Amino acid sequence: MINNKTIEKFRKIETPFYYYDLEVLRSTLEVVKKESDISGYKVHYAVKANSNARILKIISSYGFGADCVSFNEINAAITAGFNPSEIVFAGVGKTDKDINAALKADILCFNCESIPEIEVIDQLAANQGKTARIALRINPYIEAYTHKYITTGIEESKFGINTWEIEDVTKKLSDFKNIKLIGIHFHIGSQITRMSVFKSLCARINELQEWFSSHNILLEIVNVGGGLGIDYENPEKNPDFREYFSLLNEFIDLLPGQELHIEPGRSITGQCGSLISKVLFIKNGSNTLFAILDAGMTDLIRPALYQAHHKIENLTSTGNIYRYDVVGPVCESSDTFAKYIELPETSRGDIIAIRSAGAYGEAMASRYNLRDLPKSVFSDEI
Numbered sequence: 001m002i003n004n005k006t007i008e009k010f011r012k013i014e015t016p017f018y019y020y021d022l023e024v025l026r027s028t029l030e031v032v033k034k035e036s037d038i039s040g041y042k043v044h045y046a047v048k049a050n051s052n053a054r055i056l057k058i059i060s061s062y063g064f065g066a067d068c069v070s071f072n073e074i075n076a077a078i079t080a081g082f083n084p085s086e087i088v089f090a091g092v093g094k095t096d097k098d099i100n101a102a103l104k105a106d107i108l109c110f111n112c113e114s115i116p117e118i119e120v121i122d123q124l125a126a127n128q129g130k131t132a133r134i135a136l137r138i139n140p141y142i143e144a145y146t147h148k149y150i151t152t153g154i155e156e157s158k159f160g161i162n163t164w165e166i167e168d169v170t171k172k173l174s175d176f177k178n179i180k181l182i183g184i185h186f187h188i189g190s191q192i193t194r195m196s197v198f199k200s201l202c203a204r205i206n207e208l209q210e211w212f213s214s215h216n217i218l219l220e221i222v223n224v225g226g227g228l229g230i231d232y233e234n235p236e237k238n239p240d241f242r243e244y245f246s247l248l249n250e251f252i253d254l255l256p257g258q259e260l261h262i263e264p265g266r267s268i269t270g271q272c273g274s275l276i277s278k279v280l281f282i283k284n285g286s287n288t289l290f291a292i293l294d295a296g297m298t299d300l301i302r303p304a305l306y307q308a309h310h311k312i313e314n315l316t317s318t319g320n321i322y323r324y325d326v327v328g329p330v331c332e333s334s335d336t337f338a339k340y341i342e343l344p345e346t347s348r349g350d351i352i353a354i355r356s357a358g359a360y361g362e363a364m365a366s367r368y369n370l371r372d373l374p375k376s377v378f379s380d381e382i
């Protein structure tokens, strides 16, 4: 909770910075732990959502695995205490260097997206005298009803193996002496708020499972990926994890001995983070007032990149309500956090919180304009 005491402390810290409320993070992790223990499903946290070392350490302490998209992420996960045997490696373009390092680290599984990729992994595994465990990431052609830049499982997506290619892939697998197929993997998008989307995914997975069974291909793992959306209007509210887990439980037909894996990212860390910033200037526009912040798209790119909405609060004013365009200082017109939103009368020096910024915030920060990277501050440090 951001209360008056916290706000007084914020005044003394150089802005902008990410503020992580560890109580919120832990309460989210506890719900996910409880629901996954009940269902027996294995959680792999998607590290790309937030790879802050302290956050990773806390998440790993709950006994979860990790879903990584580069060897640097794998390395960060191992350093934070994740067990390599519970790390999976996803991504449509894995480099030889990353594959070699992941083979050395003996991770659980490569989630593979094409025959050329599997060929390379086979070759590199052979060079190391190892067998690489792989899962096939299959494109299930499910519309996720989210922003097009974070839709990943429709026909025109670059991700996953097309269903018409599965037979070909499985036939070729016997040629690959250093590959062991252990599962199938899916990930259809992010910030998915319609539960029915996951239900469609389950139905599609059941069909595919029948195909694999009828071809006598045993799969130990079914991985449904991540994508569970959060409520950007209610920053501290968790998504309905219970509904999500019970939906999977009801609609996926697992075969005896099969494990179900999930890869939540945003829904784990999104709620606990806020980007804290100061107002530099209020500037008159033709039709609007600009509140110019010291935080910009280099600190939080989601609004510029996918028109994402974040709740914005002025923590230090209780004045009359006016409308503002809240913008950053970066030399791009897309450096806008929100347009024409209501805020109490805002002036230079006011402290602004951009909420629900714990996922795809700090992790996507850049140094464009040679700006400093945002720092992170934890609730137990102030």
Ligand SMILES: *Cc1c(COP(=O)(O)O)cnc(C)c1O
Pocket (backbone or CB within 6 Å): 046, 048, 049, 067, 090, 187, 189, 190, 191, 225, 226, 227, 228, 263, 264, 265, 266, 267
């Ligand atoms: C990004 C990603 C996730 C996490 O997605 P969220 O929407 O943050 O839950 C999970 N799996 C894969 C393969 C991903 O690329």
